[in-house]
Amino acid sequence: MISIENISKWYGDFQVLTDCTTHVGKGEVVVVCGPSGSGKSTLIKCVNGLEPVQQGRILVEDADVTAKGTNLTRLRSRIGMVFQHFELYPHMSVRENLCLGQQKVLVRSRDEANAKAEALISRVGLLPHIEKFPGQLSGGQQQRVAISRALAMDPIAMLFDEPTSALDPEMINEVLDVMVELAQDGMTMMVVTHEMGFARKVADRVVFMDAGRVVEDRATEEFFGNPESERAQDFLSKILNH
Amino acid sequence: MNYNWNWGVLFEGEYLGWLISGVGWTFAVALAAWVLALAVGVLVGVGRTLPSKPVATLCTAYVELFRNVPLLVQLFLWYFVMPEIVPDDLGRWMKRDMPNPEYVTAVIGLGLYTASRVAEQVRAGINAVGPGLTSAAYANGFSTAQTYRYVLLPISFRLIVPPMTSEFLTIFKNSSLALTIGLLELTAQSQQIAEYTFQGFEAFTAATVIYVVIALGATVIAQTLEKYTRIPGYVGKD
Ligand SMILES: Nc1ncnc2c1ncn2[C@@H]1O[C@H](COP(=O)(O)OP(=O)(O)OP(=O)(O)O)[C@@H](O)[C@H]1O
Ligand SMILES: [Mg+2]
Numbered sequence: 001m002i003s004i005e006n007i008s009k010w011y012g013d014f015q016v017l018t019d020c021t022t023h024v025g026k027g028e029v030v031v032v033c034g035p036s037g038s039g040k041s042t043l044i045k046c047v048n049g050l051e052p053v054q055q056g057r058i059l060v061e062d063a064d065v066t067a068k069g070t071n072l073t074r075l076r077s078r079i080g081m082v083f084q085h086f087e088l089y090p091h092m093s094v095r096e097n098l099c100l101g102q103q104k105v106l107v108r109s110r111d112e113a114n115a116k117a118e119a120l121i122s123r124v125g126l127l128p129h130i131e132k133f134p135g136q137l138s139g140g141q142q143q144r145v146a147i148s149r150a151l152a153m154d155p156i157a158m159l160f161d162e163p164t165s166a167l168d169p170e171m172i173n174e175v176l177d178v179m180v181e182l183a184q185d186g187m188t189m190m191v192v193t194h195e196m197g198f199a200r201k202v203a204d205r206v207v208f209m210d211a212g213r214v215v216e217d218r219a220t221e222e223f224f225g226n227p228e229s230e231r232a233q234d235f236l237s238k239i240l241n242h
Numbered sequence: 243m244n245y246n247w248n249w250g251v252l253f254e255g256e257y258l259g260w261l262i263s264g265v266g267w268t269f270a271v272a273l274a275a276w277v278l279a280l281a282v283g284v285l286v287g288v289g290r291t292l293p294s295k296p297v298a299t300l301c302t303a304y305v306e307l308f309r310n311v312p313l314l315v316q317l318f319l320w321y322f323v324m325p326e327i328v329p330d331d332l333g334r335w336m337k338r339d340m341p342n343p344e345y346v347t348a349v350i351g352l353g354l355y356t357a358s359r360v361a362e363q364v365r366a367g368i369n370a371v372g373p374g375l376t377s378a379a380y381a382n383g384f385s386t387a388q389t390y391r392y393v394l395l396p397i398s399f400r401l402i403v404p405p406m407t408s409e410f411l412t413i414f415k416n417s418s419l420a421l422t423i424g425l426l427e428l429t430a431q432s433q434q435i436a437e438y439t440f441q442g443f444e445a446f447t448a449a450t451v452i453y454v455v456i457a458l459g460a461t462v463i464a465q466t467l468e469k470y471t472r473i474p475g476y477v478g479k480d
Contacts, residue, residue, distance in 0.1 A: 050377050077383025087378035090476040091396050100392060105383040135475015153383060 001026045001157055001188050002047060007056030007066075009042060016042045017053070018212045024157065029189045031199040031220075034209035035235060040192040043209065044159050047190065048072075048079045061156065077105045080150025080158040084166050086142040088134035094121065094145050095130045098152045106153065113152075120148040124178055140171030144178055157188040164195060194239055200224060208232045251441045252448050264431030265452060271348045271417045271427060276410060278353030283360025288390060290361065291368045301361065308358035314419055317351040321423040348420035356413050363405045367398030400471045407464035411457050428452060 002024040009017040016039045024030045032040050045051040047058060049065045049072040058065040063075050089097050098117035102108045108116070121130050124144040126137075134142050143163055150158060163179070164172045176198050183189055183202040193199070199206055199220060206223040208216040210231045216223060227233050251257055289301035308316070321343075325336040340346060371394055379389040421430035432449040436442035 045377070048381060050380060073380075073383060073385050076381055079381075081378070081381035083374060083378060085374055087374045089375070089379075089393055089397075091400065091473045101382040101384070104388055104392065133474040133476070135473065137475075149382070159381075 001028075001061060002190060003059045004043070004047070005057045005059070007043075007046060007053045007058060009046065009051065009053045009055075016212050017046070019056070020209075020212075020214045021056075022207050022214055022217050024188055024190050025204075026188055027186045028204045029183045029187075029191065029202050030205045030207060031203040032190065032192045032207045032209060033194055033196075033199070033235070033239075034215075038209040039212040040209055041161050044161050044190060044192055047159055048076045048081060050076075050081075073105075077101070077153055078156050080147075080153060080155035082143070082146050082150055082158065082160045082163045084162040086134070086139070086146045086166075088142055088146055088149070090134050093131050093133055094126065094137075097134070097145060097149050101149070102152050116152055117148075120151055121145070124148055138171060139167045140174045143167065143171075143175045147175070147178055147182070151182075157190070158182065160189065160191040160193065162192050162194070164193065196224075196236075196239060208235065210235075245443065246441075247444070248439075248441050249444055251435070251439050252444055257435050257439065260426075260431040260435055261428070261448060261452075264426060264428035264449075267345070267420075267425060267427040268414065268417050268429075268456075271345065271352065271420055271425065272414045274349045275353035275356060275417070276413050278349060279356035279360050279409075279413065282354060282357035284364055284395075286357060287361035287364025288368070288395075290365045291394075292386070305358045305361050308355050309362070313352070313355050313416055314422065316355055317348065317419060317423055320351045321347045344420065344423050344425040347423055348417070348425050352413060352416055352420070356409060356416070359409055359412075360406070363402045363409065364398065366405075367402040368394050370401055371397045397473075400473060403464060403468045403471065407461065410460055410464070414453065414456050414460070 004020060004022050007017055007020050008015065020039075020043060022030065032043065034040055042051060046053050047060065047065065049070075053066055056066065060075060060079065064070055065072070065075060088094075089100065092100065095114070095117055098120065099110070099113040102113035102116060103110065118127065118130065121127050124147065126141060126144060126148075129137060129141065134145065137145065147158075147163075160179070164175050167175065172195070176195060179189075179191070179198065180202055191198075191203075203220045205218060206216070206220055207214055208223070208227070208229070208231075215229050216227060216232050218228075223232070224236070227236060252261065286301045286304050289297050290305070292298055311319075325333040327333075328336070336343065375393060375397070376389060379393045380386075384392065417427055418429035420427050421433070426434070428449055432445040435445040439445070
């Protein structure tokens with residue numbers, strides 16, 4: 001479904017990504033982890049073309065994200081994305097956050113969009129808050145709304161960039177629960193996260209990045225059982241021992 | 243000091259009429275120039291934030307040009323120089339047949355100058371919204387136009403209400419420069435009353451009070467606007 005083939009990317013002279021290759025099959029969950037600054041966010045932003053790459057190729061289904069003539073707007077409307085800082089539209093109610101894309105991009109009717117919004121918001125237990133504004137919700141609630149907003153577009157895959165790392169510890173699980181459920185429903189997911197419990201539970205593979213390179217890309221049990229590289233071992237021991 | 247105070251002069255039919263007409267022209271210039279400034283300023287301000295290099299450069303050039311040449315010089319350029327450098331026919335029309343040339347010139351000069359200042363506010367507002375929300379909107383499937391229309395502009399317009407209020411007040415004050423090209427707005431009329439009646443204190447006090455009242459009125463309107471457009475729980479970029 002998502003296939004990243006030998007991509008390299010530079011910010012000016014600085015090479016952020018070096019020859020990265022990985023893939024996410026239909027219905028698969030792939031967790032991306034690695035130290036800060038290793039290029040995880042950059043990699044995931046390349047998948048829906050938010051960041052251009054200078055070398056290599058990314059395919060989503062049959063569309064080539066990196067080719068010149070590709071309709072990126074259309075492609076993005078089919079891939080959901082969830083950010084570290086939620087990025088909900090602050091001037092709109094939860095309902096409007098969920099309906100805007102449906103109505104303006106997918107050209108759904110107001111009733112259809114509303115019905116979808118209500119159904120999705122009920123699923124994450126926030127129906128009583130549907131008329132509130134993002135600023136009136138807790139971080140965990142905002143992130144659940146953000147996930148629902150992405151799902152409202154009926155995406156073929158979902159990208160997550162550290163969805164729980166801006167949250168207070170007591171709110172992390174309410175968001176992870178939603179993501180686990182989504183994974184179990186068969187959603188194709190690429191998730192940048194340091195929540196190793198989540199990775200163990202639902203990830204099919206773990207991609208470990210360091211200094212802009214994909215250092216390991218292996219089945220979850222293998223990765224946790226005996227990571228090959230020293231850097232991954234280091235990283236795991238640090239993250240698991242606190 | 244030997245000065246004969248006579249506040250009554252302000253309420254004598256003829257002079258009161260001048261004042262009222264002056265206020266009328268001040269409003270007419272300031273409001274029309276404001277509309278022009280908003281239209282051009284929003285376009286230029288947005289242009290400076292677009293990914294397209296040529297468009298952004300062009301808009302930056304506009305801002306630097308119009309913001310850095312003194313307004314008075316700009317008014318003179320529009321009024322005295324412009325008709326000479328445009329094609330002959332147009333120049334002749336501007337000098338002879340253009341209706342109310344002082345007014346039209348004042349509106350264009352003041353409007354285009356203020357547009358450069360509005361553009362800076364709009365740009366600052368858009369930048370204050372932050373790259374995160376822009377990415378989110380694109381990721382949601384919006385085109386660039388939709389991202390501006392539904393996300394960036396509605397938020398940044400709310401953020402810039404206070405600085406825009408001050409631009410709006412400035413346009414009223416700056417409209418007094420139109421007297422230099424012969425428009426009989428409030429300051430010009432006060433000056434004329436002073437010359438006719440030798441009651442300069444009264445005439446300019448009247449003008450001062452009227453400008454202050456306009457400013458207070460605009461401030462109250464702006465505060466109401468700010469209150470009604472406030473986003474619940476939102477304090478701008480974190
Ligand atoms: N717009 C940019 N311009 C220049 N350099 C950038 C830009 N964005 C990111 N970088 C650099 O690229 C590198 C990778 O950044 P990236 O955000 O992808 O890392 P990350 O793995 O997501 O880190 P974190 O865990 O802190 O989120 C960093 O060194 C960062 O400083
Ligand atoms: Mg990151």
